[in-house]
Amino acid sequence: MTTRVVALASSFLVLGCLATTAAAQQDVEALKKDLTAVIALQGQPCGEVISATVLKQNDYAATCKDGNKYHVYENDKGRVVVDKQK
């Protein structure tokens, strides 16, 4: 009986972990799309954001498919700024 409970618990744990991972992946993909759109709106070359790092709230470091790197953030005036990083 206890082994069944252990088996069920472990399977639920695994399911929960995998579901969380999938949700996190979706968030990351959404963020990449968001940053891709922002960079394109600012007229900067990028193509597609392949990796994004959250630095602060509304403050990101983005790496593009073409190798360009950008610092995308909201400044104190409420404007979205895209700074190209060397």
Place this chain on the structure above:
Amino acid sequence: MSRYSAVIVLMVLSAGCTHAKKPEAQPQPSPVVAKPDAAKAPQTAKAAPPATTPSKAAPTTATPKAAAATPSKSPAKTPVKPATATNTAKTVPPPATKPNAATPPRPTAAAPTLDLTALEARLKQTKGIGVMTKLSLKNQVDDLLGEFRKHYAGKPVPTIAELRRSYDLLMMKVLSLLQDRDQQLASDILSSRERIWGLLADPKSFAALDA
């Protein structure tokens, strides 16, 4: 030992379930089939400016929220005619219901007319674009409104033609962002494009908006 194997089987099954989710997420970004719809919508809207002018005259205030109501009205109107004419023959109503199924496309083309506040609200609500994109778009809208203010203040720098170009460009950006992710909003914006321009291009209505 068999219990451990049962656990392993459960884990493998659960892993299989989550892998099955990924293909669901992939089809979402590929609404290639939807692009022709979005492309068709502009054509109908552009091809039907004469049709929009009568629609503007009739449903000026009621159309934005009555988008869902108009389809119900048009079906209601069509059965009225057969009801009066076919009191004796009850076999006529079935054909009347079939045209009702064909009518819904009409209201979708003529329904949406957004003003700036409605557009702002819809853009805030949509989940089709991210927060940073929304902020960036808001910046660009504010910039454009600033250009209009300059123009109406008497400065010669942004002419009305330049403002129109900027407006069209901004609309293109918004539409390109939304056409694959929130097609309804994209088509609504597309059909209210001229109306919004009319509000901006008229100094009085712009002053009212600005206030």
